[in-house]
Amino acid sequence: MNAAVSPGNWPVLVLNADYRPLSYYPLSLWSWQDAVRAVFLDRVSVVEHYDRFVRSPSFEIRLPSVVSLKTFVRANRQPAFTRFNVFLRDRFSCQYCGDRDDLTFDHLIPRSRGGQTTWENVVTACSCCNLRKGGQMPGEVGMWPAQMPFAPTVHDLHQNGRLFPPNFLHQSWLDYLYWDTELDP
Incomplete structure (x- = not known):
């Protein structure tokens, strides 16, 4: 606490x-x-x-x-793009397996392939899934996020925060x- x-x-x-x-x-x-x-x-x-x-x-x-x-x-009007807000948008769970431990974030389109660090390309991932996906595209490894990444509103984050x-x-x-x-x- x-x-x-x-x-x-x-x-x-x-x-x-x-x-x-x-x-x-x-x-x-x-x-x-x-x-x-x-x-x-x-x-x-x-x-x-x-x-x-x-x-x-x-x-x-x-x-x-x-x-x-x-x-x-x-x-x-627009929330800051921070690690915490990405986790909050994704409800503090890995978007690949649902785990809530050892969270980090993953670039859907890997940075090595031109992916940007933006709301629309970053999802919350546990370390295991992030390592498994690595620098590959989601279709190449069959790993699709439960929720596609998006730029949340302040209202979206408040709604999730209430949980x-x-x-x-x-x-x-x-x-x-x-x-x-x-x-x-």
Whole structure:
């Protein structure tokens, strides 16, 4: 478990000015110290609190558990091409065998054959499948990805991020997560 997300560290869920999380994966969290600092600088509004206080000789404040930014932060239209985002697009599984361990990425059209390192040519692969495919084309080795690579939108990555919630979700956060999922009748 990430130390920043353990309950003993009192993480704070950060919402945009529209009360939606800045990101789902990783979930937009701040340390309680950063959140208290932002409260003092009048950059956030406290939405929910923990039942815990921090004190100085002249001041006492309840630790925030949920804050919202006072200024709306517009999300990037296109996500950055990073290893992490490729893994997130592919749901942290090898696109050839489905394994979730020892992940790397594979160029569908190998670089040795002119393939580029782009959204449309890179898939998540486990080390075994990557080694097996090597510098060959998918048809030459009969290895086709479960999902052809594509440039995801921020929405695509948020949708996939919701499938991997952090190990710790404080009760006060639940009303602010997953707003646009379908409700059961």
